[in-house]
Amino acid sequence: MLISELSRRSGVPIATIKYYLREGLLPPGEATAATRAEYDDLHLGRLRLIRALVEVGNLPLAAIRRILGAVDNEDLDVHGLLGTAQYALGPKVDPPEDEEWQETSDQVDAFLADLGWRVTSFAPARKMLTQALVTLRRLGMPAGADQLRPYAGAAETLAREEIGRIDTSAPRSALVEGVVVGTVLYEPVLIALCRLAQEHQSALRFAPPRS
Amino acid sequence: MLISELSRRSGVPIATIKYYLREGLLPPGEATAATRAEYDDLHLGRLRLIRALVEVGNLPLAAIRRILGAVDNEDLDVHGLLGTAQYALGPKVDPPEDEEWQETSDQVDAFLADLGWRVTSFAPARKMLTQALVTLRRLGMPAGADQLRPYAGAAETLAREEIGRIDTSAPRSALVEGVVVGTVLYEPVLIALCRLAQEHQSALRFAPPRS
DNA sequence: AATATTAGAGAGTGTAGCTATCCAGTCAAG
DNA sequence: CTTGACTGGATAGCTACACTCTCTAATATT
Incomplete structure (x- = not known):
């Protein structure tokens, strides 16, 4: 062709x-x-x-290049591939390592340890979470373990579902593509559903009932 | 100052x-x-x-301007404000209205109707969800109601939590800021936790146990 | 009086993701 | 065998975004 x-x-x-x-x-x-x-x-x-x-993923081309490199790297196993995909997604900010940040970062570590989650210390999602919490607090919003727990519970359920869906008997090419696509493209699905659910709940509470 | x-x-x-x-x-x-x-x-x-x-929200300034306009618009109630915030977040794509898209869009409508969710027909999250599903299918991934249901369940739980947290007795300025901040800034929290959970589940299934 | 700071406006910067134009080489139709 | 459309490859240009810099005249501080 x-x-x-x-x-x-x-x-x-x-x-x-x-x-x-x-x-x-x-x-x-x-x-x-x-x-x-x-x-x-x-x-x-x-x-x-x-x-x-x-x-759909809104990824910059540089991140896509890294992901494709991992897909083509035959030496990488599924777990490594997933790590690479997540690393490519991760936030591009490196925040100022001030005291406020350090404190929140420690709380994130403690929270994850409490959940018993095994995640590497350099996972970009840690930074992402820390930054979101720092920002929420600076704006005077509550953002402690109590607020986080329901989100963590939902995240764990969905992650189990997703990882369980992976068919390890498939040929490697299909397998890795499935992992990448699942990681990147199911996020918008979740976000969209969250927004729709929020609109629904808001309607239930604040909007006049349908005539 | x-x-x-x-x-x-x-x-x-x-x-x-x-x-x-x-x-x-x-x-x-x-x-x-x-x-x-x-x-x-x-x-x-x-x-x-x-x-x-x-x-944290990665919003373009144009979207922020629209949100701030809604915050300052005293005539807007909480439900309307939330709608504006979501509209400002929404995907900037307007996809080709071909047959494949129409079909998936109808399935999204049916799925939401089945859940009994009250969402407007022009909610940008509908488009977002439709686009993600179209793309997933084009790549040969399963993306039907069965895959969606767990996500919808999690989304509903979290949305109830978030909407319930809104304190309607607070002064309007604090109220609307809380709604906006909650809508925009809790999304990264959820995403980060999903990625961390995914890494954990992946480690459980694919990585050798810790020595 | 000397120096620093300010508001306001315009122009310039850097990055990202394309898009348009050229060019010589190739192919298929007539 | 010519004609005309198309090709790979290289280069330059474009648009959008979020700043960042520079300039000017007016003010404030010392």
């Missing part, structure tokens, strides 16, 4: 495909002549994956 | 504060002379709120 067909079948403009090739997100096609190259279904799948991560 | 003190107390550079003033995110200070203006604690609070929405 030539680039025009790849473009037609994926819905991605040729210029953008060329850009992804330049950026190393998409492996080059097999050159058959100086101005000719063949692409196959693997390219098509990869392209669809990239677009999914861009459009 | 002069702009330099506002800057010092908020940690936001003077140039950035001026930029926010120009962009209408921050109301102008009270001018005491041609080159002098006084700012007060309201400005400081507003500035902190803006930074929270930027840094």
Whole structure:
């Protein structure tokens, strides 16, 4: 398949495909002549994956490149892949290591230890959580373990579900893609449902009942 | 307080504060002379709120402007405010209304109707959910009502919690700020906890037990 | 009087993600 | 064998965003 067909079948403009090739997100096609190259279904799948991560996951291309690198790294197991995917997602901020931050960070550590969760000390989600809590407190909102617990409970239930859904007997290529897609694309699903649920609950409490 | 003190107390550079003033995110200070203006604690609070929405919520300034407009609109009730906040958050994509999209959109409607959730037909989270599902399916992942249900259950529990936490006896200014902050800033908390839970579950299943 | 600071406005910066234009080489149709 | 559409590859340009810098005239502090 030539680039025009790849473009037609994926819905991605040729210029953008060329850009992804330049950026190393998409492996080059097999050159058959100086101005000719063949692409196959693997390219098509990869392209669809990239677009999914861009459009739904809102990931910057640099993060996608890291994730794809992990997908292509045969030496990485599922757990390692998941770590890489999460690391690529993680917040890009490195906050000031002041006292307020340190204190909250310690509380996060204590909270996770209390839950018995096994997470690495450098997991970006730790920073993400710490930053959110610091900010909430600075705004005068309550943000202690009591507020966190229901969220942690929900998170644990869903994580068990997701990890349980992984079919380890599938071929590696399908497996890793499933893990990445699941990690990145189920987040918007959860967020969307949370917002819808919030609107519903708000309607129940604050809006006049339907006529 | 002069702009330099506002800057010092908020940690936001003077140039950035001026930029926010120009962009209408921050109301102008009270001018005491041609080159002098006084700012007060309201400005400081507003500035902190803006930074929270930027840094933790990752909202574009245009969305923040809309949210602040809703906060300042005395005619808006809590339910309306929440709607505005969610609308400002919503995805910026307007997807191609092709057959695949329409079909999934109908399934989303059916799913929400089945849950008995009262949400407006134009809620941006509907689009967000539809897009995520379309994308998941295009990648060959299962994304039907069975997969959605656990997420919906968790979302409902958390939403009830959040809406229940709102103290309607508080003064309006505190109330609306609480709603906005809760809506926007608890999302990162949930996401972070989901990722941490996922890492933990993945470790339980795939990683060798701790020595 | 000398120095620093201020408000306000415009222009400039850097990053991200494309998009447009060129060019020489290639292919299929007539 | 010519014509015209298309190709890979390289380069430059574009738009949006969130600042950041520079300038000016007016003020304040010492």
